[in-house]
Amino acid sequence: MSAVPSTVHLLFFYFFAAMTIASALLVVLLRNIVQSAFALFFTLFGVAGIYILLGADFVGVTQVLIYIGGVMILIVFGVMLTHNSYSVDIFNRLGTLVMGTISAIVTFTIIYYAIRQVPWRLIGYKASIPTTRPIGTLLMTDYLLPFELASVLLVLAMVGAAYLIRSELRVGKERKDRDKRGAGLERKDA
Amino acid sequence: MNYQLLFVLSFVLFVVGMIGVAMRRNVIIVLVSLELMLNAVNILFVSASKYLHTLDGQVFVIMVITIAAAEAAIALALVVRLFRTMGMVKIDDLKRLKW
Numbered sequence: 001m002s003a004v005p006s007t008v009h010l011l012f013f014y015f016f017a018a019m020t021i022a023s024a025l026l027v028v029l030l031r032n033i034v035q036s037a038f039a040l041f042f043t044l045f046g047v048a049g050i051y052i053l054l055g056a057d058f059v060g061v062t063q064v065l066i067y068i069g070g071v072m073i074l075i076v077f078g079v080m081l082t083h084n085s086y087s088v089d090i091f092n093r094l095g096t097l098v099m100g101t102i103s104a105i106v107t108f109t110i111i112y113y114a115i116r117q118v119p120w121r122l123i124g125y126k127a128s129i130p131t132t133r134p135i136g137t138l139l140m141t142d143y144l145l146p147f148e149l150a151s152v153l154l155v156l157a158m159v160g161a162a163y164l165i166r167s168e169l170r171v172g173k174e175r176k177d178r179d180k181r182g183a184g185l186e187r188k189d190a
Numbered sequence: 191m192n193y194q195l196l197f198v199l200s201f202v203l204f205v206v207g208m209i210g211v212a213m214r215r216n217v218i219i220v221l222v223s224l225e226l227m228l229n230a231v232n233i234l235f236v237s238a239s240k241y242l243h244t245l246d247g248q249v250f251v252i253m254v255i256t257i258a259a260a261e262a263a264i265a266l267a268l269v270v271r272l273f274r275t276m277g278m279v280k281i282d283d284l285k286r287l288k289w
Contacts, residue, residue, distance in 0.1 A: 017199045024203055024226050028210035033218060040222055043203075047229045050199070056236045059248050063232075066255050071225065071262045078218050078266040082273040100212025108205045112198065120193035121241070131245060138249050150256045157260035164267040 013053055020046030037072075037079045044068050058132045196237040204230035217272070217279045221265050228258045 023042035030036045044067045051060035139147045203226060210223025232251045239247025273279050276286075 013195070017195075020199065021202055021206070024206045027219070027222055027226065028206055028214070033216055036219055036222065040225070043226065044229070047203075047233060050196075050233060051236055054196075054236050054240050056239065056248050056251075059232075059236060059251050062252060062255060066259055067225075067229075071259055074262050074266050075218065075222060078221075078269055081270050082218065082279045097213050100209050103212065104205045104209045107208065108201055111201050115194060115197045115201075120197075131248060134245050135248055135252070138245055139252075142246075143249050143253075146253055150253055153260050154256065157263050161263045161267040164264075164271050 009053065013050070016046045016049035016053065019043075020050065033079050033083070037076050040075065041068065041072055044072065055129075056131060058130075058135050193237060193241055196233065200230045200233040200237070203227075203233065215280045215282060217269050217281055217284075218266075220281060221262065221269070225258060225262065228254060 020043050023039045023046065026039035027036045027043060030039060044063065048060045048063040048068070051057075051063055207223045207226035207230060210226065211220055214220055214223065232254055235247040235251045235254070237247075239245060239251075269279055272283075276283050
């Protein structure tokens with residue numbers, strides 16, 4: 001497989017980077033939560049594009065499957081389940097806005113000057129090899145314990161999320177029963 | 191293309207997420223901003239993995255994605271529960287949990 005010319009590579013990089021940053025700004029600045037959630041879709045897609053440009057094909061596909069296919073759906077469900085008319089004006093007070101912007105700019109400046117100090121190499125443009133097989137080998141040898149811990153964590157998260165929603169249903173039913181009993185008592189008193 | 195560009199992209203994304211966490215009042219948008227910050231760190235991991243010619247960074251990215259998915263599931267369950275209890279999902283309402 002021949003190498004991709006570096007100008008094309010750079011153009012794709014700028015395209016995905018601009019898409020990521022612009023839609024991330026939209027996520028943070030749009031007032032409507034539903035629009036923010038859909039802007040996040042483009043951010044995650046841009047990040048996946050950057051992974052694939054860097055030759056990380058497996059991570060890019062994982063990003064598309066888990067973030068865009070899983071987390072995005074969860075977030076859209078969360079937005080839909082908690083949407084009401086109060087949730088349009090969502091900016092905090094002016095003081096918080098000023099403090100947030102100042103701390104963000106200061107952090108970025110410090111880190112930017114730190115990375116300017118180091119002379120980084122250029123990225124090579126040779127065609128990348130598939131990474132799925134070596135990553136699988138690493139997961140089953142060097143990183144076996146974190147891999148197993150991650151699966152335990154996933155089971156815990158799944159059970160926890162299901163418990164949180166289920167117990168809410170039970171509490172709601174009890175409250176409804178109590179209200180019904182209360183209403184019955186009132187009627188008897190009257 | 192320089193590695194510096196990638197790092198700057200990662201830090202810009204991180205700072206945008208930081209602004210979101212600091213500024214927004216809706217709990218869901220704060221969670222989304224946290225996801226943005228996690229994605230910024232993942233870009234850094236993948237770039238470092240390419241820079242060092244090893245795949246360990248990409249394995250870490252897979253771990254981070256796993257933890258982000260678990261976090262999103264738990265956090266959104268909590269948010270839905272909060273909405274059913276309090277009727278809104280503003281972050282100022284969580285102050286009531288202090289007493």
